[in-house]
Amino acid sequence: MLLIHVAEGRALVWDAEGARLLRELHGICGSPIGSLTRQPRQNHRLGLPLSLLPEEARLLAEGGLAQLVGPPAGPDMLATETPLEDTHARQRCLALERRRQQLQALVVHIRTEQRKKGQADEETDGQDPKAEGVDSPLAPLKELEGLDRDFSFPLASCLVHLPTACPRSRTLRCLDWRHPSPHWPHPSDPTYHLRYAIYRDLRRRGYYLTAAGKFGGDFLVYPAVHNPGTTLPHRPSLFWAGDPMRFHAHYVALCLPYNRQIPLPELVTAGRLCSSVKKTVLLCSVVEGERVVCTSMSWSGIRMMLNQAMKDQNNEDAVYIRYRTDGSLFNLRRLQAHTKTQEQLVHELLFADDAALVAHSEPALQRLTSCFAETARTEQKMAFFYTELLSYPHSCSAPNHGSSTGITYGS
Incomplete structure (x- = not known):
């Protein structure tokens, strides 16, 4: 069972294999928020952990595919098994051995070049030390003699190991997605239940859904194509053809209470924003318990009139x-x-x-x-x-x- 780590209302997946299965088998993409080990100073490509929407975490937990776990109740003793000093000592030994191999290879290379020029190795012993240069093996030989004594490997050069999983076993505290807690406060929010009902309904219809905060909505809705296949609970047999890596979103879903009066400026703002990014506004509400109704709104204007005017031309x-x-x-x-x-x-x-x-x-x-x-x-x-x-x-x-x-x- 997949473990979803919950902290301060955020659901995180640290397991790489679990993140892969979520996307390939269940159509849940999430958002990578961690930096890459080899490219830590950029934010174009991110890695683990994978941040899930609260609705995605609840869908997995409700379907029995995942378990929400929170931080331990006691003091969080998550120190690594080996302290930094031991790691530094091991890395110094590795760096020392690498430097020794480099010097030995350099001596062999210099002597090989000298033989090619017809010079004997003994001729370099009587030379002036000031004349020792690249063509003489004396310099690397002297460094080899005192390498164990003079080699320096500062602590700042030590690579710090950041584990993607707990280095030792510990007791995890399971959370119930039905009840609010300090690290999982969403069940006490009425809008959370509205969003989840709409999210679950759109998932049943086979759509990909991701966060739409930067578009002023609740969810980005990607297209889906019907096709037989094995599926996740809470949705029919569908083939996930609208992967966000291959398609653009078609809709921006706004979750609204059914009886709420929407101000006209709010509708105009949503329509113009979605029209500028070539998407359609989807007004979603829940009526009669769990039945979801959706109304699409497109800011067509000139396009509609042009189509009407030119159809008979x-x-x-x-x-x-x-x-x-x-x-x-x-x-x-x-x-x-x-x-x-x-x-x-x-x-x-x-x-x-x-x-x-x-x-x-x-x-x-x-x-x-x-x-x-x-x-x-x-x-x-x-x-x-x-x-x-x-x-x-x-x-x-x-x-x-x-x-x-x-x-x-x-x-």
Whole structure:
């Protein structure tokens, strides 16, 4: 059974094999928060321990796959089996032996080079000590004679061993996920039960879920594909196809009480934030005990009106863009090939909150603009205060800002 160590409300997994099984078999990713041994001064790639959401820890404990354990009740005596001095003594012996091997190899190398030059080893014995250099084995030989006496290995150079598991056996204190405690206070929070009900329901539908604090929500929801297979309790047979390592999240879930009145600025804030990162807001609530209802909200605006306005338009009014996806993006000659190229019909170009209508001629651009204006008046979704139209002559590749078009908006 997997042990989940709980401290001050955080659930941590220290076992590397357990973290691997959580991801591969149960679709629980967690968040690595520990530094790597060989790269401790960076935060791009992190390692153990694996931090779990409270909902993830409860799901595992409720399914009998894990046990919550807390710190010992008494004084925490977690000293390593060997003190630092013993570790330093062992590392000094290893460093001394490595230095001796280096000096011996250096002496052998120098003498080999001397033989190649036709010099005898005895000729170097009568030389002036000031002349001793790289080409003489006297210097490394003298260092070898007093190596045991003069070798220095400061304590600051000692590598400190940080165990990822307790170096000796100790008694662990099991915690009950149903009852609050100083290290597991979540059961006393009403929002925790609401979040867990929604988390469990989305898990049953086969979605990956991770924390969404940086997006202003409760969970990031990743896609799932139905497929037969063995599964974790509390979810049907699904294949976890929306792994966050391969996919972006589709939804940002907000857990709200069913009868709560949501202020309009809060809805607008959530909609605009999720629209800027190409995600859909998912308003989730629990009704009638454990039944979860979800409402999606997308900040579409211009995109919705453009789709409505252009659905019946003639393809001759639009522009075809030719492209290919096999590399050499800036090699324009590759776009002239008759194979491996694709064409996409484009009526408009969206740039964040702005949109541009594109056409090959003035009459076609006038027809597109009139359809868009009529749709906007019908839908009554936006107020247009300023419209700027730029003319791109068909024969030119650069915009001609000085040309005047006879196009009118909403005529």
